Amino acid sequence: MDFRKRYYSKKNDKKKGIDPAFLLDAKFEAGNELVVLFGRSGSGKTTALQCISGLLEPNGGKIIVNGDIYFDCHKRIDLPVQQRSLGYVFQNYAIFPHMDVKKNIAYGLKGWKPEDKEKRVAEMLQMLQIEGLENNYPSQLSGGQKQRVALARALAPKPDILLLDEPFSALDMVVRMKLREKIKEIQRELGIPILFITHNHVEAFTIADKIIIFHDGRVQQTGTPEEVFYNPKNKHVAELVGLTNIFEDTVIEDKNEASGILKLKCGNLELYADIPDSKLKEKVTWGIRPENLRILPLDESEKNQDNTIPATVKSIVNKGASKVLALKIAEHRNLLIAELANQFFEDFDIKVGDECLVKIVKGKIVIF
Numbered sequence: 001m002d003f004r005k006r007y008y009s010k011k012n013d014k015k016k017g018i019d020p021a022f023l024l025d026a027k028f029e030a031g032n033e034l035v036v037l038f039g040r041s042g043s044g045k046t047t048a049l050q051c052i053s054g055l056l057e058p059n060g061g062k063i064i065v066n067g068d069i070y071f072d073c074h075k076r077i078d079l080p081v082q083q084r085s086l087g088y089v090f091q092n093y094a095i096f097p098h099m100d101v102k103k104n105i106a107y108g109l110k111g112w113k114p115e116d117k118e119k120r121v122a123e124m125l126q127m128l129q130i131e132g133l134e135n136n137y138p139s140q141l142s143g144g145q146k147q148r149v150a151l152a153r154a155l156a157p158k159p160d161i162l163l164l165d166e167p168f169s170a171l172d173m174v175v176r177m178k179l180r181e182k183i184k185e186i187q188r189e190l191g192i193p194i195l196f197i198t199h200n201h202v203e204a205f206t207i208a209d210k211i212i213i214f215h216d217g218r219v220q221q222t223g224t225p226e227e228v229f230y231n232p233k234n235k236h237v238a239e240l241v242g243l244t245n246i247f248e249d250t251v252i253e254d255k256n257e258a259s260g261i262l263k264l265k266c267g268n269l270e271l272y273a274d275i276p277d278s279k280l281k282e283k284v285t286w287g288i289r290p291e292n293l294r295i296l297p298l299d300e301s302e303k304n305q306d307n308t309i310p311a312t313v314k315s316i317v318n319k320g321a322s323k324v325l326a327l328k329i330a331e332h333r334n335l336l337i338a339e340l341a342n343q344f345f346e347d348f349d350i351k352v353g354d355e356c357l358v359k360i361v362k363g364k365i366v367i368f
Contacts, residue, residue: 002027003061003071005044005051024048024217027061030161030193034184036204037197038228039214039240045197048214049163052195053088054081065193066160087154091166093146095138101125101149102134108157124152127186144175148182155186164196168203180207201242205229213237230289234368238287243366244337246287261362269331272306273365284367290324290339292364295348296357307360311336313352325350327358336360 006020024044028035037045050056052063054070057078063071065086070079087108095104105124109117125131128148138146147167154162164183168176184207187194198204204211205225213220213228215236221228232238238246247266254263264271264286273286296308311327314335323345327336336358340348350356 001029001048001052001063003051003058003063003073005047005056005058022217024051026051026214026219028212028219028222030195030210032187032191032193033209034187034194034196034207035210035212036208037195037212037214038199038204041199043214044217045214046165049088049165049195049197052161053086053163054079054084068160085157085160087157087159087162089147089150089154089162089164089167091169093138093150095146095149095153097138100135100137101130101141104138104149105152105156108153120156124156127155127189128152128182142175143171144179147171147175147179151183151186155190159192161192162194164194166197166199168198176203183207213240215240230366232287232366232368235285238366238368243287243289245290245293245334246285247332247334248285250284250286252282252284262367264365264367267332269309269329271360271365272362273367274363275365275367286365286367288360288365290337292361293336293338294359294361295325295338295340295344295350296359297348298355298357305359307362308357309360311356311358313350313354313356316350316352327356329358 003026005024007022009021024047026044026048037048039045047056051058052070058071058073060073061071062069062073065084068085069075069077070084071077096107099107102121105121106117109120112120121134125134128151130145130148130152133141133145138149141149150167168179171179180203183194183196196207208225210222211225211228212222221233221237228237229241232241232243235246250264250266252262253265255261260274262273262275264273266286271286298310309329309331311329313325314328315326317324319339322339322341325338325340327338329336338358
């Protein structure tokens with residue numbers, strides 16, 4: 001995938017010399033893997049899928065799937081939707097209300113022999129575990145069952161690629177978890193690329209083989225979930241993957257060449273970070289995930305330890321299995337956000353207004 005799509009405001013529609021209101025510049029590769037497109041609303045994810053599917057025509061570049069050219073600006077190739085070997089599942093399912101499940105699944109099998117069509121529909125019913133529902137209409141199905149029918153219809157023609165645009169957003173948590181596992185199982189069984197859009201951090205991290213981060217129409221970072229979530233390349237990516245503690249205007253004051261440990265100066269805050277490849281006096285931004293902060297009792301013997309800072313608890317939010325604490329530190333105007341599992345929180349017995357120590361683990365600091 002290496003294509004561009006421009007949008008203009010109506011009054012300046014394609015006028016010469018007028019910058020587009022939005023420019024999507026998408027460049028990435030996908031093997032036989034489950035690839036999550038991740039980013040805020042309006043970052044270009046759905047537009048990318050629509051260009052791949054043929055619902056939108058890019059303004060330049062090329063799209064090649066399994067050796068077939070779907071779009072090539074220079075060769076003037078733009079295959080219509082029906083000639084692209086792909087399945088597409090929309091957020092709102094888009095199954096036909098006047099057709100039963102069997103007819104919905106068979107809809108994309110035009111030109112197949114009746115016996116082959118019957119066999120393929122039976123295979124899809126079994127694969128998506130919706131046997132017994134073939135004569136039901138969409139109005140008789142639950143949200144999870146409708147989504148399985150939509151997946152079955154998309155997969156029935158044996159596509160070379162499957163596109164999923166937030167397919168589970170309207171489903172409850174239990175159904176989402178079951179369908180996540182089903183999608184991973186389908187990908188392994190069929191061995192085709194699946195491009196999956198989601199805004200859900202947990203969903204992205206648990207199902208993806210590869211994550212592609214979009215921001216403002218550009219691909220910001222590509223990698224495994226671990227690479228992207230724990231080593232974001234810039235502030236945009238860091239914010240998207242939940243790295244809520246971000247501190248700008250930081251200078252690298254010193255570096256231990258033997259160990260690679262850096263001394264950071266951020267306002268009055270001094271920290272040590274285990275990052276070996278940065279330069280002295282370089283201005284950087286650093287961050288740390290809430291779960292990588294340790295909360296300690298206010299013990300004088302701990303105060304002078306590296307990266308251990310006195311703090312006051314400003315608020316506590318219950319997230320169910322964990323508590324999120326906003327901490328005011330004396331050395332900086334920004335708050336630190338920490339997340340503690342309930343079992344540790346209960347052992348500590350801390351309340352709003354209490355003083356404590358916060359330990360910023362140097363090996364978990366990210367610099368970009």
